[in-house]
Amino acid sequence: MSDTTYEGGIADTRARQQDTPVHLPNSTPRPEGELERLKQVWRAPRGFHFLSAVNNNYVGVWYVGAALLFFVLAGALALIIRTQLAQPEFRLIGHDLYNQLFTMHGTIMMFLFAVPMVEAMGVYLLPNMQAARDLPFPRLSAYAFWAYFIGGTAFFTSLFFGLAPNGGWFMYPPLTSYKYSPGINADFWLLGIGFIEISAIAGAIEIIVGILKTRAPGQSLDKLPIYSWAMLIFALMIVFAFPAIITATLLLEIERAFHWPFFIAEQGGDPLLWQHLFWFFGHPEVYVIFLPAAGMVSMMVPTMAQTPLSGYRLVVLAIIATGFLSFGLWVHHMFTTGLPTLSLNFFSAASMAVAIPSGIQVFAWISTIASGKLQMRTPTYFLLGFLFIFVLGGLTGVMVAVVPFDWQAHDTYFVVAHFHYVLIGGMVFPIFAAFYYWAPTASSRPLSETLGKWVFWLMFIGVNVTFFTMHITGLMGMPRRTYTYIAEMGWGTLNMISTLGSYMIGLGVLIFLVDLAKNFRPFRGENAGNVWNAGTLEWLPSENYQTRSIPIITSREPIWDQPNLAEDVKAGRYFLPGAQTGGRETIITSPIDARPQYILQLPGPSWPTVLAALFTACFFLGLTIKLYIPALVCGILAIAFVIWWLWGSDPGPAVDPEIDVGGGLVLPTYMTGSMSHSWWAMIVLILVTGTVFACLIFSYFFLWTVNPDIWPRSGEALPWFGWPIGAALLYVASSALIWFAGRRLSHVPERSSWPTRIALILAVPLILGAVSLEVLGQLSTEVRPTDSGYGAVVYMLSSFQGFFVTVLSVMALYTVARSLTGRLNRVRRSTFDNTHLFWHYGVAQGLVALVVVHIFPRLLG
């Protein structure tokens, strides 16, 4: 334990309620066996079954470990690249392998390291910080982790077969379409990354619902740790940004596989469509990586300075504003694509605007450091290193936001230097600070201060030697993505310096791994404790069940402000000191003021989840290497395991439908409707699919603006109006049946549940019929998807809807199966509620598609 004590601070920036002592809900001593029962319920499976663990303390640590593994692997690729470039005309590797290496380096760092790493830290830290026993969908995070880990590993091994993607990390068509990239290298990227993005979205849904619904009572939004705020915005950004890249990869993969010309200019497609979709994702991606890291910094700086964060409210608003702004700026990655000149000024100015929220955060950190007493420990070193490197990256960012400069520096090593400063400064240094800072919560021993300082200095000097030099190399004109250069260009010395610097970084990371091997000891059921004298909840004494009891929070730094908190929590004087339902459980709170609402019964270790992830990965891998039959088998197995896993996840009320969590607060053990965690998750899922759909609609209109001539002008090229009207009627009828089923369900068991079942079953052919009518209508015309961009996008909309409707049908039949086995009734109806929400959404989406496809061409005049 640190001997420093917390003194004062800036009183006006925080909510301090020391004058209102919390009434402790439970009395001590606790009954015999309560703690043992709690331990037993949360015990991780032993031996080989260890892999089926789902709770966040395990999955989170594995997840971080896997992301670290990919960081090391991608770093090794970078070292090969740097060695190749160390001297002019060096012949270590050829150009094709070089192309694969830089594509894989960028892709892995972005998709397999940066995003998963920040998500992994969230999975690990958030329940700790909010004193929840676990995230609300532990099996979903396990699924996301295994899918990512297996898929990522398979993706990486493509390098050993010479099959790795080689089209650059942003995969611009036409280079990556079937004509110029006939091999399966590009498919590895499209299916591999598309699949990993789906896992990222699964994680984001988990994180959103976790932050909003599983908090310590009293931890209202104004007392939420900054990290939770940052992760909330991060996850929401994933929900809106990642569907764009999923849409883009889907379109490009379909173009490659079936020759639907979305991006082929001669056939009425447009390669710029890819760039729009890609950067609509890619720009927020920068902040998706940065915001969680900034959130971590906002947690670490106050602890290291032993004073609350300056300007809490401004920092939260800055995080929110950054999230919003990042969606308006994607075009600034496309300054050199021949955009209208006029637009550049606007986008340039808008790009500058993001400097304001970033600046607010930087000044808040500086002011916190200035107002406290900074302890120079290893995390502090990394934090200061972060500030230095990130600010330099920001400065070159301002330079490349100036359009004429960008035209000069574009595609040179200047840009390489810029984004490495931003990403290493903005993400890698905070993550290393976080490793050193939070390791004591997971490990029985903290990491070494001595080794840590070696790691810092090697990395800090290495980064600056490597990348500062690259600014100059770039200004001297060295282009990116070329595997060698001739001596006469005069770039040799600078490159050699960069290469030496990169080895220094590599050495630093190596020493970090040594430190981990020596000191990191997780899963021991004990941890090193509050070594930094931090104020937030993750530093409470905890085990696999997190805290013994769930505290009531009255401040942003409860450990600093609520006397005896750790002791009372550990003794079980707060809520839910045991395993009252007999299984794993946590308190669900209201999203804004964090009032307890009900007890969520959490699922435990599960093999079906792991197997579902394995077979999902095999399905995508099979598609990539064109083994369609095994892929199909794996796909079916994956769905079967998902259903098996889900079957146990709507348990209904516990044996005691209501439980006293302490102090007379009685909470139900089951909840439906808008208070329930599953309702929130479904809403977020609808936002995800809605964004995919919006991207498709955008693609439809975008291709029209580019090639209006291929759009049907009048009636004859469009299907007869009867087709869409028929489809619309079937959609509405299916929705009506689902609505009716819901009405009847409210009366079960007083009346027979057969009307509910019949309505659900009947809705399936209706909705399938709606999509079929739409497709038949299109087939009745001359238009085929391979003809033109128009045909491709119209059939794509139907195909997407077809996929959607298939999912809805499975959901309806699943709901019927729940009913037939007696698992669906008036009270226990979460399964039905989810189906019903998704169904009405799907119908609305289908109707919008019909309006766009059938009415818009008739409005072209």
Place this chain on the structure above:
Amino acid sequence: MWVLPAIIALLLPGNALAHSDGLPVGPEDVWHHWTFDPWIVTPMVLAFGLYARGVVRLWASAGLGRGISMPRVASYAAGALVLIVALVSPLDALGDTLLTAHMIQHVLLVAVVPPLLLAGGPGAALPWALPQRTRRAMGRSAGLRLLGRRTAFLLRPLPAAALHGVAMWVWHAPALYEAALRNEAIHTLEHLSFFVTAMLFWQSLVLAARSTATLPAAIAAGFLTMLHGGFLSVLIIFAPRPLYTWYGDRSDLWGLGALADQQLAGLIMGVPTSFVYLFACVALAARFLVPTPPYRMAEQRSPI
């Protein structure tokens, strides 16, 4: 309210007075083209007059700056001024020549005027403006109350944003956009649907801001509006050819090519407007951070 006369105006054939003769307006004679369409000016003056009367009577009874504060009245006045700029000033006539001018007009109508007017608290001023008898009669009227209940959902952020979004997208379909340029009645309908749905949308945000429970929906509505508006503007900015052929080469009068005019229009729709929604959302989110009283178990024995 004043919306009614405007609707009636649309129903009367041949009554729509052209805001200009539909001919191109160049830089030299732009200041001669003011639009005095009685069907627009009358309800505007009526609404402003009612507000002014309400504020004067309220202040006379409660004291200067009470009930509705000075900054709120200033905001309303600014909104009124901008509305005049949008609908009466030469900007309106210029909309037939420059797509950009037309777009500025629309942006003012959907993103500038409504928040300014609503910040002035017109709902608080109106009762004071009406004669007491009318007010009482309105309060007692079961029909009005029923109408209020039936239309209440339109003042919830997400339905209001959806309605507003539909209006925004539908009118940009080339056939409809050009029909509005050709026919003054359709043009008024276009402006009316922009303005009325925007008023609903912004009013829904104002109402939602009153309770933290409704804030998430309001922020979502603002964000989604920003997002789909961004998509729409990107389509217009990046279109490689003029989408609205009606304009032809009219923009040449202002030294702007047709395509440049369209791009500028898209940019004005996309960039500054996004910042309006951004500010609105951040302002709404700030309400989450108002310190709340600590959780007390005694207040909560049951979860609902």
